[in-house]
Every structure is written in structure tokens, then in C-alpha cells.
Amino acid sequence: MISFMKNAFYAQSGGVTSVINxxxxxxxxxxxxxxxxxxxxxxxxxxxxxxxxxxxxxxxxKKSIELLKDSPAGMFGSCRYKLPALTEKAFYExxxxxxxxxxxxxxxxxxxxxxxxxxxxxxxxxxxxGYELYAVAVPxxxxxxxxxxxxxxxxxxxxxxxxxxxxxxxxxxxxxCKTSTKVFILEVMGRHAGWIAASxxxxxxSNNTYVHxxxxxxxxFDESKFLAGxxxxxxxxxxxxxxxxxxxxxxxxxxxxxxxxxxxxxxxxLGGLAPKIANLVSSNxxxxxxxxxxxxxxxxxxxxxxxxxLEQAVAVGKRAVEFALxxxxxxxxxxxxxxxxxxxxxxxxxxxRDIANEEKVLPNDxxxxxxxRITQKGVNYLSPLIQGEDYPRFDNGVPAYEQxxxxxxx
Numbered sequence: 001m002i003s004f005m006k007n008a009f010y011a012q013s014g015g016v017t018s019v020i021n022x023x024x025x026x027x028x029x030x031x032x033x034x035x036x037x038x039x040x041x042x043x044x045x046x047x048x049x050x051x052x053x054x055x056x057x058x059x060x061x062k063k064s065i066e067l068l069k070d071s072p073a074g075m076f077g078s079c080r081y082k083l084p085a086l087t088e089k090a091f092y093e094x095x096x097x098x099x100x101x102x103x104x105x106x107x108x109x110x111x112x113x114x115x116x117x118x119x120x121x122x123x124x125x126x127x128x129x130g131y132e133l134y135a136v137a138v139p140x141x142x143x144x145x146x147x148x149x150x151x152x153x154x155x156x157x158x159x160x161x162x163x164x165x166x167x168x169x170x171x172x173x174x175x176x177c178k179t180s181t182k183v184f185i186l187e188v189m190g191r192h193a194g195w196i197a198a199s200x201x202x203x204x205x206s207n208n209t210y211v212h213x214x215x216x217x218x219x220x221f222d223e224s225k226f227l228a229g230x231x232x233x234x235x236x237x238x239x240x241x242x243x244x245x246x247x248x249x250x251x252x253x254x255x256x257x258x259x260x261x262x263x264x265x266x267x268x269x270l271g272g273l274a275p276k277i278a279n280l281v282s283s284n285x286x287x288x289x290x291x292x293x294x295x296x297x298x299x300x301x302x303x304x305x306x307x308x309x310l311e312q313a314v315a316v317g318k319r320a321v322e323f324a325l326x327x328x329x330x331x332x333x334x335x336x337x338x339x340x341x342x343x344x345x346x347x348x349x350x351x352x353r354d355i356a357n358e359e360k361v362l363p364n365d366x367x368x369x370x371x372x373r374i375t376q377k378g379v380n381y382l383s384p385l386i387q388g389e390d391y392p393r394f395d396n397g398v399p400a401y402e403q404x405x406x407x408x409x410x
Contacts, residue, residue, distance in 0.1 A: 008324075009050065009104045011043035012074040012140075013081075013111035013118065015189075017154030018302040019313040020110060020140050021075045025068035026317020027108050027138065028058065032065075034325060041102055041409060046079030047109070047118060050098055057409035063402070069310065070392040071401045072302035082114065083121045092125040099133065102409065106134050106324040110317075112141030112152070113357060116332060120352040123330035134324040137332040137352055139316055142299045144195035147358035148350035149334035153316055154299070156309030156385035159199030161301045162188055162243070162294065163386065167203035169292075170210035170241045177239035183230060183281050185291040187274035188298060190245035192217050193361045196298070199382055200243035201374035212240045212372075215277075217247035218362045219371040221256055227284050229372060234287065246273050303399050307388025312345065319347045343384035 010027050012020055024042070031038050042056040043049035056076060058065075068075055084091050099107070109119040116137045123135035139146055144155035166186055173184050188196045194216030203210040212233040215221060233240035248256045257273040274291035281289050312335055319333040334350040337343075366378030374382070392399045 006037065006105050007039045007041065007103045008106040008108065009041050009043065009055075009099065009102070010076075010108045011046045011049065011110065012076055012078045013046040013109060013115035014078060014140070015112070015142065015299060016072070016074040016078050017140055017142050017299050018072040018157045018305045019153055019310050021068040021071050021073070022310050022313035023110050023138050023140060023153060023317040024075060025065055026314040026319075027110075027321055028065050028068070028317075030318040030321035031106075034321065038106070039102075041104065042076040042406070044408070045077035046111075047081050047083070048079045049077070050095065053098065055102065055409045056406045060407040061404055063404050065404070067402050067404055069314070070302070070399075071403065072300045072305075075404055076406070078111075080114070081118075083118050086121060086125055086128065092129060095122070096126070096129055096131045096133075099131070105132060106136075106321075108136055108138055108317075108320055108324065110138040110140050112139075112143065112146060113355075113359065115140075116146070116352050117356040119332075120330055120356045123352065126329070134327055134329040136320045136324045136329065137355070138320045139332055139334065140313075142196065143190055143193055145193040145359045145361065147355050147360050149332075149355075150337040150345070151312075151335055151385055153309060153313035153335075155195060156306035156312070157301065157304070158189075158196055158298050159202065159382060160306045160309075160386035161298050161304050162186075162196060162199050163202035164304060165294065165298075166200045166241060166243055167210045170203065173239050173241065173290075174237075180288060181239070181290050182234050182287040183240050183242065183278070183285075183289040185242045185244060185274045185277045185281075185289065187244050187246055187291070187293045189294070190217060191247040192359050194218050194245045194247070195362060197243050197245035198362055198366065198374050198378060199386070201379055202382055202386060209237065210241060211243055212237065213242040214372055214374065215242065215244035215248050216362060216367065216371075217245050217249055218364075219367060220251045220253070221248050222251065222371075223280060226372075227281070229370075230281060230287075231285055234285075242277065244273055244277055248273055302392055302401070305390060306386045307390040308343075308385055310390050315347050323349065340380055340384065343387070
């Protein structure tokens with residue numbers, strides 16, 4: 001057994017969100033409240049910071065950690081880095097040596113599917129090496145595709161942003177459609193799961209349709225059916241607003257706009273869907289169009305964050321600490337929906353073996369029969385997640401987003 005540990009490691013991983021720093025606040029504030037003798041190290045750029053000996057010693061930080069709740073993106077830097085198989089003993093020997101140098105006993109890894117895999121590997125390797133480490137994943141992903149948990153911190157705020165942006169853009173196009181733009185395509189994130197695109201349905205209400213077509217990875221894209229639908233929208237409304245998930249698939253199950261480039265996890269680089277759809281509309285229907293890609297804007301919009309999302313982001317961070325201090329490892333706090341009306345939730349425990357590398361897609365009964373809209377059941381699921389506002393502090397007309405003073409450990 002390597003020497004007894006007492007300190008904590010926290011890192012952010014994968015694509016960041018407008019509320020991931022709120023989870024960091026949850027972890028850090030709970031550790032400080034429970035045991036002031038624990039020194040907390042935040043890794044610069046995810047697990048990479050640990051491997052490169054670049055850890056922030058938070059005992060040196062003088063500013064209030066309350067700033068974390070007001071700031072989007074990753075305060076400590078994030079990464080996309082795939083850990084090798086557990087058979088790569090030398091790699092894990094080096095990793096535990098670095099943890100041992102800082103007397104780290106508690107390991108918190110804040111991320112999505114691939115990050116859950118990282119945390120699970122660290123937990124399993126610690127057991128194999130006889131290293132006393134309690135590794136807990138903290139859920140985060142705008143894609144809302146983590147298994148076991150009802151929803152994921154980060155998603156509610158993106159859903160609120162997309163529904164709002166689609167509604168505002170729709171009103172703009174409605175104003176001009178008589179003599180100008182007839183079709184608007186908004187491309188959103190979502191590789192295999194269409195949760196973000198589905199949230200555009202929340203722009204609609206019982207009296208008005210602002211979003212007419214939603215293109216989901218779960219529904220094979222039928223060009224002819226889509227074009228006929230757009231033509232019908234223009235006839236009925238004067239225009240058509242389309243929200244499309246970047247992971248849209250063709251009838252053969254291939255991503256409609258995938259490139260040949262891959263990331264470190266072997267995922268195809270996505271993008272370019274909106275202009276491809278726009279070209280399809282233009283060449284077949286001869287309608288004037290505009291397109292846009294929400295890209296990083298959707299996940300960094302702290303100014304329009306969901307209060308529910310913020311509260312859940314903090315809560316999973318705090319519960320992760322409770323689990324780790326209880327000497328649990330290889331687990332993740334999960335959000336459980338207690339009731340829908342009124343919306344109530346609690347935090348439970350999920351096994352990373354059931355979460356890592358799994359994906360939760362949109363259920364069939366959330367998708368309308370035509371395949372282009374979301375059912376009332378889907379709306380009932382989505383709607384509570386975007387409720388409430390919690391605006392950041394503004395300075396000189398824009399959000400302040402003040403950053404912590406961070407200092408590398410000796």
C-alpha cells in the first residue's frame with residue numbers, strides 16, 4: 001500500500017458548459033466545509049495537468065470561490081484525452097506516483113461519457129495497484145446523453161439558449177419572409193442523441209409555431225419528405241425554421257455531414273450540416289435561405305443559464321464529495337426525477353460501469369409520428385430543466401465573468 005493520502009484532486013474534462021464551474025464550486029465548497037485539513041488541487045487542462053505536473057494549489061487562491069458560479073467555460077481548463085488500457089502498467093504507475101507526490105486520496109473528474117471512462121479506469125487501476133484513492137465522476141454534458149441520470153448538468157442551460165434563440169430568430173424571419181428569407185436552418189450540437197435539437201420545441205406554444213422542423217440523429221433523414229415539409233411550411237406560415245442536430249444520419253445510418261477528421265477518442269469531426277441542408281433547400285425549392293451554427297455560443301451562454309441547471313450542477317458536486325469522503329469509488333452522482341408536476345428532483349448514486357461509454361438517446365415516444373417534432377411527453381420532460389433565471393453580475397453593460405487568481409503548486 002502506498003502512503004496514506006488525505007488531499008483532493010479536481011479536474012474538468014471534455015467540452016465545457018455554462019455551469020461546469022458551478023459543479024467545481026460544489027466540490028470545492030463542500031470539501032472546505034467538511035474538512036479544512038484537506039488541500040485541494042485543481043488540474044490545469046483536465047488529466048493532462050496531472051501528467052504534466054501542472055496543478056493549481058487552491059490554498060493559494062485569495063479570491064472567493066463564489067466567482068465560479070458566475071462564470072461559464074472551464075475555470076481550470078479542460079481537455080480531450082483518452083487514457084490507455086489498464087494493461088499499460090507503466091502509465092498508471094506514473095499517474096499514481098504523481099498523485100502520491102501530492103498526497104491525493106480523493107479524485108473528482110467532472111465531465112461526460114468519455115470522462116466517466118477516465119474516472120472508471122483510474123478507480124479500477126487504483127484497486128489493481130493497491131493505491132488508496134476514491135474516484136468519483138461529476139456529471140457534465142450539454143448533450144444530455146449520460147446513462148442512468150435523468151438529465152445532465154449543462155443541458156438545461158443549452159436547452160434554454162436554443163429555445164430562446166430559435167424563437168427570436170423565427171420572429172425575425174417572420175418579419176421579412178414576404179420579400180426575403182423563407183428558410184432558416186440552425187445547426188446545434190448532438191452527435192448521436194438529439195436532446196439539444198429537441199429542446200427547440202420549447203420555443204413553440206399552444207398558439208404559435210416558431211420552430212417548424214427538428215432534425216434528429218434518431219430519425220433517418222429523408223430528403224424528399226423533408227423538402228415536402230418545408231414547402232408546406234412556407235405555404236402555411238410564409239417561412240420555415242429548421243433546427244438540426246449535427247449528428248443527423250442518412251437512410252444508411254451514416255452521419256449526413258461527417259468529415260474524415262477524428263478526435264482523440266476516434267469520434268468523427270462534425271459540422272457543416274447547416275450549409276448542406278441550405279444547399280438542398282436552395283437547389284430543390286429555389287427558396288432564399290439563411291443558416292447559422294450555434295457552436296460554442298450555445299454552451300457558453302451563462303447570461304441565459306437555467307436556474308434549475310445551476311442548482312443541479314452545484315448539487316452533484318456537493319454529493320460527489322459526500323460519496324468520496326464515505327470512501328466510495330467508481331461512482332457518479334445522478335439526478336433522479338421525483339415528480340414532474342410539480343417538478344422535484346433528488347441526487348442518487350450511479351455505478352460508472354453502467355455509465356462509461358454508454359449513450360442515452362431520445363426515446364421514441366418523445367418523437368412525433370412525422371419525425372420532425374417533439375411530443376407532449378417530450379416537452380413535459382424538457383420543460384422543467386430550463387426553468388428559472390440566475391443572471392451573472394454585469395459590469396459596464398456586459399457580464400463581468402471575473403476569474404479566480406490561480407497559482408501552480410510547488
